[in-house]
Amino acid sequence: MTPERPELTATPRNKGVDEAVAAARRVIAALLHAGDRSAAEMSTMADRLNAVADHLEEHAPAVEERMIDMWRGEGVTRHDPVTGPENALAPPLHLHGRQDGSIEGVVVLGMPYQGPPGYVHGGVSALLLDHTLGVANHWAGPSGMTAELTLRYHRPTPLFESLTVTGRQVSVDGRKIRTVGTISAGGEVVVSAEGLFIDKQLPRPR
Numbered sequence: 001m002t003p004e005r006p007e008l009t010a011t012p013r014n015k016g017v018d019e020a021v022a023a024a025r026r027v028i029a030a031l032l033h034a035g036d037r038s039a040a041e042m043s044t045m046a047d048r049l050n051a052v053a054d055h056l057e058e059h060a061p062a063v064e065e066r067m068i069d070m071w072r073g074e075g076v077t078r079h080d081p082v083t084g085p086e087n088a089l090a091p092p093l094h095l096h097g098r099q100d101g102s103i104e105g106v107v108v109l110g111m112p113y114q115g116p117p118g119y120v121h122g123g124v125s126a127l128l129l130d131h132t133l134g135v136a137n138h139w140a141g142p143s144g145m146t147a148e149l150t151l152r153y154h155r156p157t158p159l160f161e162s163l164t165v166t167g168r169q170v171s172v173d174g175r176k177i178r179t180v181g182t183i184s185a186g187g188e189v190v191v192s193a194e195g196l197f198i199d200k201q202l203p204r205p206r
């Protein structure tokens, strides 16, 4: 039996790379928050962070090997820049399926995602919606690559508040897949999206 709210994105594990990535997200947000107004000694910070990066680079597998890994099994939902618990650029948005065939997730965006003062960058909203529409297609049936993405920004999208992101496949006509989605804040739609996806799968690294 399908659970009532099936998970469509990987649940972050409180260990391994997920745990380190969660810490990296904190560092990114804290650096932006602190800025040069902070009392922290930033050149010491830079040395410490570079030492961490040196260590990681030294122990990382070859890119080709890692790419194969990323596209195997559950890996497909672990590395993307929207939901991926292994990707420090991902807020991350956690998506689940709804009984009506659409999908939904909730996210709070902080300073690293700022565009206009106090509000989310429009390109970040586009990123969230492109990905959510793509996952909505996977959930509903045929999926593909984004050919067109049309956005309407109705109201500024607030930082530091719960945002609900939704996606729903509306039609499939041959290879053409049409999908819609929204971002809402406080129960009001702030961004809406319409996407045209073309049924095409690029080969996975192997």
Ligand SMILES: CCCCC/C=C\C/C=C\C/C=C\C/C=C\CCCC(=O)SCCNC(=O)CCNC(=O)[C@H](O)C(C)(C)COP(=O)(O)OP(=O)(O)OC[C@H]1O[C@@H](n2cnc3c(N)ncnc32)[C@H](O)[C@@H]1OP(=O)(O)O
Binding pocket: 008, 009, 076, 077, 130, 131, 132, 133, 134, 135, 138, 139, 144, 145, 146, 147, 148, 175, 176, 196, 198, 200
């Ligand atoms: C069971 C639940 C499991 C849930 C699992 C959860 C997660 C899923 C797992 C993995 C998730 C991973 C990712 C999914 C999420 C999000 C992904 C984000 C999406 C992207 O980030 S993706 C990158 C950006 N995207 C591109 O990088 C595309 C570049 N582009 C191309 O690669 C080609 O351009 C392509 C392929 C689009 C088409 O090329 P093509 O050669 O295959 O087809 P062709 O050109 O013949 O077009 C066929 C018919 O579409 C019409 N058509 C085409 N383009 C059109 C347009 N723009 N406007 C209007 N009509 C258009 C033609 O007019 C023709 O129409 P007609 O047949 O009527 O003549």
